[in-house]
Amino acid sequence: MSKLKVYDVLVLGSGIGGLSFANYFLEKQQTKSLNEQLSLLVVSKGEADQTNTAWAQGGIAAPVNEADSVSLHVMDTLNAGAFVNDVSVTEKIITQAAEAVQDLISWGAEFDKNKMGEFDLGLEGGHSNARILHHRDVTGANIQKALFNKFNHLKGELKAQCVAIKVTKSGKGFLVLLYDKVEKILHPIYCAQLVMATGGIGQLFLHTTNTKDSNGDGIFLAHQLGAAIRDLAMVQFHPTGLYVKEGKDFLITEALRGAGAELLNHEHESFMLKYDQRGSLAPRDIVSRAIWNEMKLAVKPFVWLDATKISIDHLNQHFSNIIKNCIDRVGIDLRKELIPVMPIQHYSCGGILTDEFGMSTVEGLYAIGECASTGLHGANRLASNSLLEGICMAKFASEKINGGKQIETVSITNIPTDLPDQLSVDVDQVKLILSEAAGVVRNRLSMTNAVENLEHLKRNALNTLFEVADFENTVTLELSILLLQDAISKEESIGVHYVEPITDNR
Ligand code: SIN
Numbered sequence: 079m080s081k082l083k084v085y086d087v088l089v090l091g092s093g094i095g096g097l098s099f100a101n102y103f104l105e106k107q108q109t110k111s112l113n114e115q116l117s118l119l120v121v122s123k124g125e126a127d128q129t130n131t132a133w134a135q136g137g138i139a140a141p142v143n144e145a146d147s148v149s150l151h152v153m154d155t156l157n158a159g160a161f162v163n164d165v166s167v168t169e170k171i172i173t174q175a176a177e178a179v180q181d182l183i184s185w186g187a188e189f190d191k192n193k194m195g196e197f198d199l200g201l202e203g204g205h206s207n208a209r210i211l212h213h214r215d216v217t218g219a220n221i222q223k224a225l226f227n228k229f230n231h232l233k234g235e236l237k238a239q240c241v242a243i244k245v246t247k248s249g250k251g252f253l254v255l256l257y258d259k260v261e262k263i264l265h266p267i268y269c270a271q272l273v274m275a276t277g278g279i280g281q282l283f284l285h286t287t288n289t290k291d292s293n294g295d296g297i298f299l300a301h302q303l304g305a306a307i308r309d310l311a312m313v314q315f316h317p318t319g320l321y322v323k324e325g326k327d328f329l330i331t332e333a334l335r336g337a338g339a340e341l342l343n344h345e346h347e348s349f350m351l352k353y354d355q356r357g358s359l360a361p362r363d364i365v366s367r368a369i370w371n372e373m374k375l376a377v378k379p380f381v382w383l384d385a386t387k388i389s390i391d392h393l394n395q396h397f398s399n400i401i402k403n404c405i406d407r408v409g410i411d412l413r414k415e416l417i418p419v420m421p422i423q424h425y426s427c428g429g430i431l432t433d434e435f436g437m438s439t440v441e442g443l444y445a446i447g448e449c450a451s452t453g454l455h456g457a458n459r460l461a462s463n464s465l466l467e468g469i470c471m472a473k474f475a476s477e478k479i480n481g482g483k484q485i486e487t488v489s490i491t492n493i494p495t496d497l498p499d500q501l502s503v504d505v506d507q508v509k510l511i512l513s514e515a516a517g518v519v520r521n522r523l524s525m526t527n528a529v530e531n532l533e534h535l536k537r538n539a540l541n542t543l544f545e546v547a548d549f550e551n552t553v554t555l556e557l558s559i560l561l562l563q564d565a566i567s568k569e570e571s572i573g574v575h576y577v578e579p580i581t582d583n584r
Pocket of ligand 1: 136330331333461462463464
């Protein structure tokens with residue numbers, strides 16, 4: 079174990095939530111005298127630039143067009159979220175959107191422009207206006223680069239390949255045990271404020287668009303600290319994951335439907351208008367359920383996405399990453415052939431409950447980005463609102479924490495070195511149980527049986543010596559149970575949580 083280190087703020091996660099927070103925070107420190115400056119460390123679980131942010135394709139939504147407005151964007155967000163969003167948080171974030179975009183640009187992000195020099199705004203499902211700023215179809219990678227550009231310029235401190243395995247409240251702050259995956263040692267850190275920016279929970283499922291590190295450990299650690307967790311059952315499935323028989327999952331951006339691609343069934347008929355007048359550009363929960371239904375009717379594991387009506391020039395210019403990936407992964411040239419697609423786990427609309435500044439119900443513990451539940455997304459996130467939420471909430475949280483005082487001198491003599499309890503579980507079985515019970519369309523009996531099966535696995539699992547994989551598998555099991563319990567507790571189908579009505583067959 080290394081020596082205890084003390085920071086005013088520890089940030090777990092290096093995607094848009096974590097790094098934007100660090101950038102706003104460090105920028106403010108530079109305006110203070112040296113002895114008043116607060117210290118900050120960012121920790122990333124894997125390679126620091128391999129985040130869900132870096133993988134984002136579509137873009138960031140912001141009402142920057144003259145024909146658009148904050149109120150229209152707010153209305154689309156509420157509409158997609160089934161009107162259970164927190165209206166004041168939604169208004170606060172969207173009002174901040176245009177400034178957040180300018181901040182990203184000042185950090186080095188580049189958004190595509192048209193021939194007139196205006197932003198080339200894309201359209202995605204549920205938006206009444208084209209308002210998606212993008213960098214071709216690799217927006218996230220460009221934003222991630224800009225975040226690091228600014229962070230490095232500010233001389234931010236970062237530790238990569240370290241996973242937080244235990245957090246305890248200690249005095250007014252937190253003692254965090256980091257496990258260094260490369261050096262294979264523990265680093266104890268004491269911090270006054272702890273910011274979770276650990277991303278999503280995709281790795282709880284068999285198929286996901288999320289990175290391999292996205293198994294919700296920030297949510298798990300916050301739950302262990304007693305923080306309120308809200309709406310874990312609100313799992314968004316992206317309608318168009320690439321259907322791959324073998325190999326890694328891949329997202330086909332909604333921007334392709336925004337550019338005119340259409341969903342077709344196995345008779346090659348366009349079907350979305352049967353389900354919603356907005357067709358292929360209805361909000362994601364509606365499109366995913368329609369696809370699920372068409373797959374069931376045809377007894378096939380996918381439907382088709384037809385991009386062949388879009389001009390080849392437009393496709394080459396805007397979707398080169400997707401074209402290449404479809405060829406490499408499934409041997410399909412989307413400029414001439416139909417793409418097989420299926421709904422795929424994409425985003426957690428719930429998470430650690432926060433207020434409008436990102437503060438959780440535990441004093442000093444903040445959550446930003448996908449691991450948080452701010453109320454912006456309601457029961458179904460509007461496309462491209464997630465990068466927006468990440469940067470705006472980072473700003474609000476940083477302003478709040480920057481108003482605080484420097485850490486009080488701490489003398490911690492008793493660093494808890496006991497490693498967390500962990501179980502040896504067959505994680506593939508856990509993922510299968512959760513994926514079948516908590517998919518696009520749910521069934522009350524299946525969810526109840528799934529919880530019983532997972533509890534049974536937990537009771538019969540052996541305790542094991544510490545290994546990162548076992549720690550993650552234990553988190554996967556515990557969060558899967560929490561997610562299903564939340565789903566069962568919801569009486570009504572709403573947004574992404576859709577439970578089949580019970581049919582009376584007498
Ligand atoms: C996409 O490009 O379709 C994903 C965008 C998002 O999830 O907001």
